[in-house]
Amino acid sequence: MSGATTSAKHLAFINYPKQATFGRVLPKNKIYEHSGANTRLKDLFVEQVEQIIWQYKLAPETINLPAKPGVPEVQVFHILLKTPELSVDVLKCIDGAVQFPVLFELEHDGRIKVIAAHKRLSEADACKWVVSDYFSTTWMPANSERSDMPVVLDLAGLYETLLQRLIPLAPRAEESLTALVERLEGVRTKQREIERIRAKLAKEKQFNRKVEINTTLRQMKNELEDLSH
Numbered sequence: 001m002s003g004a005t006t007s008a009k010h011l012a013f014i015n016y017p018k019q020a021t022f023g024r025v026l027p028k029n030k031i032y033e034h035s036g037a038n039t040r041l042k043d044l045f046v047e048q049v050e051q052i053i054w055q056y057k058l059a060p061e062t063i064n065l066p067a068k069p070g071v072p073e074v075q076v077f078h079i080l081l082k083t084p085e086l087s088v089d090v091l092k093c094i095d096g097a098v099q100f101p102v103l104f105e106l107e108h109d110g111r112i113k114v115i116a117a118h119k120r121l122s123e124a125d126a127c128k129w130v131v132s133d134y135f136s137t138t139w140m141p142a143n144s145e146r147s148d149m150p151v152v153l154d155l156a157g158l159y160e161t162l163l164q165r166l167i168p169l170a171p172r173a174e175e176s177l178t179a180l181v182e183r184l185e186g187v188r189t190k191q192r193e194i195e196r197i198r199a200k201l202a203k204e205k206q207f208n209r210k211v212e213i214n215t216t217l218r219q220m221k222n223e224l225e226d227l228s229h
Contacts, residue, residue: 012114012137012165015146016055016076020062026052026077034097044087050080052094055105058158063149068156070121073100081108088134095119095131101159111139118163118181132181133188135166169228183227190224 028045031037031052037045056076060067067073075098079086086106095102095117103116115136122128150161160177169187171180197220201213 010114010137010140010144011147012162013112013140013144013146014162015148016058017063017149020056020058022054022057024054026054028052031094031097035093037093041089041093044090045093048081048083048086048090050082053078053080058155060155063158065152065158066154068154071101071154071156071159074155074159074162075100075102076105077102078105078107081106084108084139091115091117091134092131095129099129103162107142110142112142112144113137113139114166116163116166118177120178133185135163135168135184137166187224187227190220190227194220194224 028042028049031045032042035041054075055078058065058074058076059072077094091104094104101116101119103114106113106115113136115134117134118132120130122130150158152158152161163177164171164180167180167184169180169184171177175183194217197213197217201210201217204210204213
């Protein structure tokens with residue numbers, strides 16, 4: 001991807017409507033106040049974040065799509081970075097301070113990427129948001145061609161479509177977005193387990209133990225295959 005030209009395109013890079021432009025800079029201290037950030041988290045903001053811009057407000061009055069329970073609006077934040085990496089804790093902090101679903105566009109050194117978590121209202125407490133793991137595109141040139149807004153019926157459909165474009169798994173028949181996200185999290189957990197077992201296998205000297213570990217490894221790989229398809 002790093003060798004992409006100006007014609008490079010990724011479906012997650014959206015040409016949002018001009019009427020949805022908000023363009024307001026968010027002071028970092030306002031986010032601290034809302035989220036109760038500790039010193040370590042504040043340091044991460046200072047070290048990694050240059051500026052946070054509330055770039056677009058996707059709402060009934062701006063893009064003429066009706067709201068749905070849990071998705072009254074969708075916000076798009078553009079974050080200019082000082083470093084090529086951004087801690088997930090920073091994203092969690094911003095998500096915790098904003099009471100709407102959010103998609104983030106990160107920019108650093110002439111490149112951009114889109115990253116987001118599935119953010120939904122808790123079934124146990126309608127005042128609380130549940131935030132999944134984060135998923136993202138690769139880095140692309142900042143002048144990459146953008147896709148048109150997807151054609152959907154409401155803001156919930158828009159949010160779901162935008163998120164699915166970030167998820168590296170195809171949804172199964174009748175699979176909800178929540179179920180798809182949970183399956184992706186299961187895939188990531190299984191991948192970490194496989195790496196741990198591989199490291200254990202590499203250190204093991206006894207033949208019998210190697211056979212046992214290999215058997216476990218094959219089982220894990222089969223489970224990963226089942227989750228991935």
